[in-house]
Structure formats: structure tokens, C-alpha cells
Amino acid sequence: MPNFKFERAVLRRDPGAIICGIDEVGCAPLAGPVVAAAVILDQKKLPKALRQGLDDSKKLSLERREEFYALLLSCGAAVCGVGRAEVHEIDSLNILYASHLAWRRALESLGNLPSIALIDGNRKPKDFPCAVETIVKGDGKSLSIAAASVIAKVTRDRYMKELARAHPGYGWETNVGYPTKTHRDAIIRIGITQHHRRSFGLVKAQLAPPESVQINLPL
DSSP states (O other), rough: OOOOOOHHHHHHHOOOOOOOEEEEOOOSSSBBBBEEEEEEEOOOOOOHHHHHHHOOOGSSSSHHHHHHHHHHHHSSSSSEEEEOHHHHHHHHHHHHHHHHHHHHHHHHTTOOOOEEEEEESSSTTTOOSEEEEEEETTTGGGGHHEEEHHHHHHHHHHHHHHHHHHHSOOOOOTTTOOOOOHHHHHHHHHOOOOTTTTSSSHHHHHHSSOOOOOOOOOO
């Protein structure tokens, strides 16, 4: 289970450090933005329910994610920021650099910049506003990153469910833009929307012009 091991290691090096965890959600979907969250936790005030139950959002049920999301926003022991990169930015930058952009926006939305960001993964962004420490599978190791994964996941899922009402048929209310069979079939049957990522596989294929057919007539 996630704990404060990495946060405490930072504080041993720099007792006055302000630490945030950063994680993003939505790298693989065919539609919708990539959403990141940055979370600063007060280790002394964090409720027992979060300290003992908070985990990588992918490992939590929908009900538990919603419960922890609400508790993080109301407990007084968490400062949360959210940022996102839009579909056109994903298509122009690629998903990796769009994710880094969402990280930066989440960090900046905190107001006061932290001293260091603990980020899930192994890729450090360039020219980031604060120091960075990457942690592979960090959302399952660091409570700060786990908190960020929950905030990002719930935020993005809610947004995609709103889009589902305006764009029925793609199953976004349940698949939240991921390439499930329902979603893939709908792209072929219905077509694409402005929320689809045009640089991604099946979506890109739908935009490609049909191959020209050469007809050889007898002389």
C-alpha cells in the first residue's frame, strides 16, 4: 500500500520542503483530454481512512474513488490542483508532451509552487517549475501520488460522462473514451467527433481518404 516513505526521504534531506504528488489519467483513450492532478498532503492531519485506504486509482472501485475524492477535498489535509491538455494539444504535441503540459498546469493551479514534485513514471519533464523526482509505479507507493491519481481519475471520468450525454452511442458514460469494442464500433458506424484524438490509430484511419482504385480499360 502507498505510504509516506518517499515524502519522508525528501524531508530528511530538506526539512522545510513542500512536496506534491503528480499523476495523470487518460493517456490511452481515443477521445477526451489528458487530465493531471497535483496534491500536497499534510502528513500529520491526513485522516486515518485516507492513510490506510488510499491507493492507485486503478485498484479502487468507483465507489471508493468517489469516497476518497470527496474526503481529499473536504478533510483540510490536502491541497489539490488540476490541469489538463486538450485534444488538439495531444494531436499537435503527442501524448507524452501533452501529459507534461497537464502536469505543469496542475502544479500551477496549486497557487504556491511546491519545492519538489513526486511524479508517477520514469520520464522527467523538461523546464519544470520545481524539482522533480520520478517514481516508477509511484501511484502504488506514494500517498501523495495516489491522492493525485484519484483526483485526476474522478475529474476526468466525470467530464467524459458529461460528454456522453451530448454524444450518445460511443459508450463514454462507461468506457470514458478508452478503446472498448463499443467505442471502436461506434467510431466506424457513427464517425468521429471534435473530442476524438485524430493522431490516434483507429481515429486517424477514419480520416484517411479511401485508397484510389485504378481501373485498367482495354485498349
